[in-house]
Amino acid sequence: MDKTTTLLFSLLFLFTLLTNSLSKNLCNQDDKNTLLKIKKSLNNPYHLASWDPQTDCCSWYCLECGDATVNHRVNALTIFSGQISGHIPPEVGDLPYLETLIFRKLSNLTGQIQPTIANLKNLRILRLSWTNLTGPIPGFLSQLKNLQFLDLSFNGLTGSIPSSLSLFPNLLSLDLSRNKLTGPIPESFGSFQAKVPDLYLSHNELSGSIPKSLGNLDFNRIDFSRNKLQGDASMLFGANKTTWYIDLSRNMFQFDLSKVEISKTLGILDLNHNGIRGNIPVQWTEAPLQFFNVSYNQLCGHIPNGGKLQTFDSYAYFHNKCLCGAPLDSCK
Incomplete structure (x- = not known):
């Protein structure tokens, strides 16, 4: 082996040693110490064996x-889908560069939402879902000014929705569905600070009327289904909006549908099990509906012909006061 080849092999060996040495020390020591405390707080689960x-x-x-x-x-x-018990460790608040924090599908994770999460000023995604967290939705979450996605669904959270959740300047999606939340939808939700977020509040025990101010917003997705909401929800609709998804099913809404115009972008509309009266407007034939259900209401009149309305079976219309026309029986 000549000197040039020997030198090249030596340099390659030194480069490999240096690379391996660096790769073993990528992790910040403060972060590492914090993570080991988190592991200990969670009782050293096998899920975190690495x-x-x-x-x-x-x-x-x-x-x-x-x-x-x-x-x-x-x-x-x-951290998701593991055999993990206990509370959210307070040490999560000691990871100052966190942008994503997810605890999901951990049925033995209990307790309240950890206050130290408010320290995570760089957080963009907070997802605490499919756990057994209890207690109220804390107002301190509104301190997370960079938050874009907040998902607290599938828990046992109680109490009212904090009005401060409208203060996020960058929020794109808010999911509080499948909890035990009570009280009204906050009036402040009619004036979100940022782009209007997708709003999921379904499967709770919310009551009262929808704030009229929500009618000024152009939501892309709204799901208020399976609550105890009542009164007029017609302000959520509008021909000039760009809404794609509205689910108001299984509430106690009562309003006249006859003059309600819907967005020409609306693809999902579910109004079943309410007290909605009037007839279905002809304008609704202009929407590109992919799912549609107005069953179990008090609607009357002829189902307009055209568009997508005849592509749905009778189950989308049955149990109304006097609706008729395809796909139901002919009008007499």
């Missing part, structure tokens, strides 16, 4: 580190 203090934490399961521009700080913690 969290070995002798290895680089950026290689551990359930988390991600940023690139060199943020010194490889932990920016995502995603």
Whole structure:
């Protein structure tokens, strides 16, 4: 082997050693210590077996580190579908570069939403869903000014919805569905600070009327189904809106449908099990409906011909006062 080849092999060997050395030390030591405290707080579950203090934490399961521009700080913690018991560890608030925090499908995760989460000023995604968290939705969440997606669905949260949840300047989606929330929809939801978010409040015990101010907003998706809401919901509709999805089913809404115009972009509309009266407007034939249900109301009159309205079977219309025409029986 000549000197040039020997030198090249030596350089390659040194480069490999240097690379391996660097790769073992990507993780910030403060983040690593915090993660080990989180693991201990969760009783050292097998789900986090890869969290070995002798290895680089950026290689551990359930988390991600940023690139060199943020010194490889932990920016995502995603723990889901594991045999994990206990409360959300308070130490999650000691990961200052977190942008994503997810605890999901952990049926033995209990307690209230951890107050230290308010320390995570860079957080963009907070998803605490399909757990057994209880207690109120804390107002301190509104301190997370960079938050874009807030999902607290499928829990046992109680109490009213904080009006401060309308203050997020960057919120795109708010999902509070499938809890035990009570009281009205906050009046402040008619004046979200940012782009109007997708709003999911279904399967709760919300009551009262929808604030009229919500009629000024152009939602893309609204799901208020399976609550105890009542009164007029017609302000949510409008021919000039760009709404795609509206589900108001299984409430106690009562209003006249006859003059309600819907968005020409509306694809999903579910109004079943309410007290809605009047007839179905002809204008509704202009919408590209993919799912439609107005059953169990007090509607009357001829179902307009054209568009998508005849593509749905009778189950979309039955149990009304006196609706007729295809797909129901002919009008007499």
